[in-house]
Amino acid sequence: MLESQIPGADLLSRHKRVMPDWMALYYREPLELVAGDGRHVVAGDGRTYLDFFGGLLATMVGHNVQEIVEAVRAQAGKLLHSSTLYLIRQQVDLAEKIAKHSRIDDARVFFVNSGSEAVETALLLTTAAAKSNQVLALRGSYHGRTFGTVATTGIRAWSATSLSPLQVSYVHSGYRYRSPFGHLPDDGFTEACVDELRTIIETTTSGRVACMIAEPIQGAGGFASPPPGFFQRTKAVLDEYNIPLVSDEVQSGWGRTGRAFFNMHAHGVTPDVITFAKGLANGLAIGGVVARPELMHAIEANSISTAGGNPIAMAAANATIDYILDHDLQSNAAARGDQLLAGLRKLAEKYPAIGDVRGEGLMIGVELVVPGTKTPDAACTLRVLERARELGLLIGRGGLLGNVLRVTPPMTVTSDECSTALEILDQTLAQTPE
Numbered sequence: 001m002l003e004s005q006i007p008g009a010d011l012l013s014r015h016k017r018v019m020p021d022w023m024a025l026y027y028r029e030p031l032e033l034v035a036g037d038g039r040h041v042v043a044g045d046g047r048t049y050l051d052f053f054g055g056l057l058a059t060m061v062g063h064n065v066q067e068i069v070e071a072v073r074a075q076a077g078k079l080l081h082s083s084t085l086y087l088i089r090q091q092v093d094l095a096e097k098i099a100k101h102s103r104i105d106d107a108r109v110f111f112v113n114s115g116s117e118a119v120e121t122a123l124l125l126t127t128a129a130a131k132s133n134q135v136l137a138l139r140g141s142y143h144g145r146t147f148g149t150v151a152t153t154g155i156r157a158w159s160a161t162s163l164s165p166l167q168v169s170y171v172h173s174g175y176r177y178r179s180p181f182g183h184l185p186d187d188g189f190t191e192a193c194v195d196e197l198r199t200i201i202e203t204t205t206s207g208r209v210a211c212m213i214a215e216p217i218q219g220a221g222g223f224a225s226p227p228p229g230f231f232q233r234t235k236a237v238l239d240e241y242n243i244p245l246v247s248d249e250v251q252s253g254w255g256r257t258g259r260a261f262f263n264m265h266a267h268g269v270t271p272d273v274i275t276f277a278k279g280l281a282n283g284l285a286i287g288g289v290v291a292r293p294e295l296m297h298a299i300e301a302n303s304i305s306t307a308g309g310n311p312i313a314m315a316a317a318n319a320t321i322d323y324i325l326d327h328d329l330q331s332n333a334a335a336r337g338d339q340l341l342a343g344l345r346k347l348a349e350k351y352p353a354i355g356d357v358r359g360e361g362l363m364i365g366v367e368l369v370v371p372g373t374k375t376p377d378a379a380c381t382l383r384v385l386e387r388a389r390e391l392g393l394l395i396g397r398g399g400l401l402g403n404v405l406r407v408t409p410p411m412t413v414t415s416d417e418c419s420t421a422l423e424i425l426d427q428t429l430a431q432t433p434e
Ligand code: PMP
Pocket: 113, 114, 115, 116, 117, 119, 142, 143, 144, 145, 215, 219, 220, 248, 249, 250, 251, 277, 278
């Protein structure tokens, strides 16, 4: 087909002329999504797709959820913006809910507009408190696109610059499939990683470390998470050295993992700071930090985010959180996650291209390799993405080496929709040409 005959070709060429080259688009023939309902989206090509990527995990409870649409509509009809110089009722309502669920004593909450800004804030607070720019991060992490957050991002493909305001030491993560300790049993793996953590603190830092930042389940890193006990043992070492733990829950918050409202709690650990964004307002721009008061108050100057806490995002977020809690979507995430994991593990027995299936709740990674080896197969991963789209299913891609399928539908996903997705993935893997 000539490029000009592709639906949306005109929009694509205009896009290419005016948008940055590094802002990637999915698919050989990129899609414009124009409408959505539940877990389905309608594209500019007129086709309907089952959405198992939810706008990079931000469409938390599905499209066109009336309770959220109405909350936004009602607020938009009253006031779009006031700024945090004035009291904002919805901001306080939301902060109270988040503070309670954070389990942090006397927690304080600050709202911003994205995950990067949330992490940036956590880095600002903890470095100010410690009067140190030294930070620990996990290998394979993703914490954002801004100057400071890129420095804590342990994936080369997302590391836009090495120039950094921080000095970062990378410690072992829970990504076992390619870990030098991956062959060890759970306890041995954790001990090896924790020993390394201690060594890295002792040998690569001055001893005054501002924080350790960790995703309890790595998102862009391909949905890898450590065994039980890992974060408890990690936190015990951090406490010995007086290093606060920042849990980056930008992807894993709100019960998506089916295990806890904030996923670090599922590991029996209450972090000192939690960063959040993405799904909180079901897709509207939002982010924030909840922290122990002495960390939140560590900066001595004024600080403000003009649109942070804005009434529209707050209305959407309150409606989204209420919807998740009222419908016990965490339980649904657990049940549907089990269904998907079981189905994908069956496919792994059938298709040797599947090297690893892992995940928690509705954050599931399928790592693709050259059959019979552990060699990552990013090209095959792209073909699977394309083929799944042809068959009507949208999923994501990630992983350190670009060879992980990310299966992560909205938390309202039904059993039938999971079965459909599994059938499509089965057909996709059966037909994906070499
Ligand atoms: N932290 C994590 C764990 C993320 O997954 C992301 C986004 N992928 C970010 C931070 C940055 O969020 P944003 O893109 O909203 O700036």
